[in-house]
Amino acid sequence: MLSNTCRYAVRSIIYIGIKSSVDQLINVKKIASELDVPMQFLSKILQIYVKAGILKSFKGPTGGFSLALDPYSVSLYELVKIIDGDQIFETCVIGTKPCYSKNSNSMKCPVHDQYSAVRSQLTEFFKNETLGAIMDNYANKTDDFLML
Amino acid sequence: MLSNTCRYAVRSIIYIGIKSSVDQLINVKKIASELDVPMQFLSKILQIYVKAGILKSFKGPTGGFSLALDPYSVSLYELVKIIDGDQIFETCVIGTKPCYSKNSNSMKCPVHDQYSAVRSQLTEFFKNETLGAIMDNYANKTDDFLML
């Protein structure tokens, strides 16, 4: 469904959202060990989000990462799209090409009509689920009760 | 979503379902050129389905493949599971582990509750969509109107 890279990425952003704040940054070493993700690799991934403006980064001792935006304005959709692109939101399950056209004159994959309902629900889920909402979800629960 | 291999596989099975019959087998060369899939690679994939009992194969001239079962008894779910496994039906979007447990005492991924509805709809789609239904769908339409 999502690439390895992308799942690491989203989990890390959530972790940063929960654990960091303006005065409390969190560094790659910590994230990597907590989420059990190879550190150097994670570093690369976070760089992508920094460039995309999702994260802010600070160098030196006391350095680390924090969210750059209001978490309620960041959807899973955006986070995924930055890493994996929008293929899963645009293409049919079996097809390789877009095949989501409104005009019925173009090519359709064999399960286009049946799958499009599923795909739009999937897309809606990703678009509606914000980082903020996920973070709130954690407030009620104990830490080790959840999988990150 | 699905692996390259798996999409080739499903498309080929559909093609075989439509084009072949008991007295009219269809060979890899034909399928590969029609669906634009590397022939030798496709050959390997079809072997998996033969072993799984989904396809029947015959060697020699006039040889080729045909369905081994009633197409209405074969779901997309089975076809996908044989190639890609059941990961997409069992795991949460962000997590790596199952996390679909009924008892709320075990670990849950951050979006478990919200995603599970989407996942079950996805799973239902794959389970309900049979090869037979897809084949019927073709009966009404012209060939080059669809994407295979």
Place this chain on the structure above:
DNA sequence: GGATAAAAAGATTTTAAATTCCGGTGTTCT
């Protein structure tokens, strides 16, 4: 039986994703 056609199977290569290595740059602290 020999030529031909097609699947089966094992080994190998190619490609892309995942991961690591390493030198560089900016920051903080003493």
Place this chain on the structure above:
DNA sequence: AGAACACCGGAATTTAAAATCTTTTTATCC
């Protein structure tokens, strides 16, 4: 200033998926 720390960025390596090569087996037709 200088040491330590943490992010940055390019290159190289590893791993797994995708694709190809080659040989073998089986069946058909003349």
